[in-house]
Amino acid sequence: MMTSYKSNKFTVGCRQLGISNGIILPVKIDFNKLPHLLLCGNSGSGKTYLLTYLLGQIAQKPVKLILADFKGIDFIEFNGCASYYKHSSVGEALDYVYNELQERMSNASVNSYYQPIYFCVDEWSGFLSSLSTKKEQDSYKQKLSNILMLGRGVQVFVIMALQRADANYITGRDNFGNAIGLGSLSKESISMLFNDDKELIQPKPRGKGYLRTDGKQLTEFVVPQLRDVANTKKVIKNALGEPKIYNKKEF
Ligand SMILES: Nc1ncnc2c1ncn2[C@@H]1O[C@H](COP(=O)(O)OP(=O)(O)OP(=O)(O)O)[C@@H](O)[C@H]1O
Numbered sequence: 001m002m003t004s005y006k007s008n009k010f011t012v013g014c015r016q017l018g019i020s021n022g023i024i025l026p027v028k029i030d031f032n033k034l035p036h037l038l039l040c041g042n043s044g045s046g047k048t049y050l051l052t053y054l055l056g057q058i059a060q061k062p063v064k065l066i067l068a069d070f071k072g073i074d075f076i077e078f079n080g081c082a083s084y085y086k087h088s089s090v091g092e093a094l095d096y097v098y099n100e101l102q103e104r105m106s107n108a109s110v111n112s113y114y115q116p117i118y119f120c121v122d123e124w125s126g127f128l129s130s131l132s133t134k135k136e137q138d139s140y141k142q143k144l145s146n147i148l149m150l151g152r153g154v155q156v157f158v159i160m161a162l163q164r165a166d167a168n169y170i171t172g173r174d175n176f177g178n179a180i181g182l183g184s185l186s187k188e189s190i191s192m193l194f195n196d197d198k199e200l201i202q203p204k205p206r207g208k209g210y211l212r213t214d215g216k217q218l219t220e221f222v223v224p225q226l227r228d229v230a231n232t233k234k235v236i237k238n239a240l241g242e243p244k245i246y247n248k249k250e251f
């Protein structure tokens, strides 16, 4: 049985229907229709908060969740979890997902069943900048690009947060079916994320922004306040698995 009809739909926030209309509608992204999410915004615009909201939803599904967190501060409670990678081990996480992709591709058959893999990266640009050689950077960028291009067919999805959408950090950004910009965006980020609707983008406060889902109208939306952050994190922690018995490489 193929899994592609299973739901990989998540809510990123809500929007108001019309200015004077009180009806609030959820704003959703559907990875089966359009895979991957690029999430940009300046420091403090609410990227990690939105990631937490999304991870809380993903964690409730029968998927494999992998969280790569370059800063290693906001998700400190996941320290030691099997699928939590921090600091320089973001690269290790990417290698793992890339190898899994290759394995799935080479063993693919008509009836293949794939458990969806969600690879979430917070502060991708920080990780790339931390690498000492351009060769290393290019190698990781190339792997990411392949995952973005080939992932959907074998149910491997990427959610990536970074402060600036910049060609130095991402090759093949067109392979992100969904893009979100939060807060006040730089000119470069606006061009990168929302080129066709550039003139519509206004500076927004923290937790507010725009979603571009390919082929659809730009949507303005608000990230809701999490009702119970501690509980959301508990659900995520559970999905990230038991602690590994060896220590991962850190700074
Ligand atoms: N939608 C929201 N509702 C309520 N609080 C929010 C919301 N979004 C963000 N915050 C709060 O604002 C602060 C900054 O958010 P967050 O850490 O997510 O920003 P960031 O974009 O990840 O910044 P950085 O790039 O520095 O990591 C946090 O204290 C967070 O709890």
Ligand SMILES: [Mg+2]
Pocket (backbone or CB within 6 Å): 047, 048, 049, 074, 122
């Ligand atoms: Mg953050």
